[in-house]
Amino acid sequence: MLHLLVVKPNTPVVPPMKSQQIRQQFNVNSLIFIVPGAGHVDLYDRVDLIPFAKLTSFFKDHLK
Known part of the structure; x- marks a missing residue:
């Protein structure tokens, strides 16, 4: 199973x-x-905050 947590600090x-x-x-x-x-x-x-490159890399690596 694949899990992704996206959180903000503090x-x-x-x-x-x-x-x-x-x-x-x-x-x-x-x-x-x-x-x-x-x-x-x-x-x-707030698309300026979304880590698109990290998300894309994560999904490419794990969703095959």
Whole structure:
């Protein structure tokens, strides 16, 4: 199974440390992206913050 966590630093919703704990529960096909400057819902429409290159690379490597 493939897991991708995209989080912002210093958020009370899912702090980065909790994200790391969640990630460790998954298998080797997991990755966490910490997106500086992003708010809780910013990655829906703030395309300047979306890490497109990292996401593309992750999906190309794992969705074959």
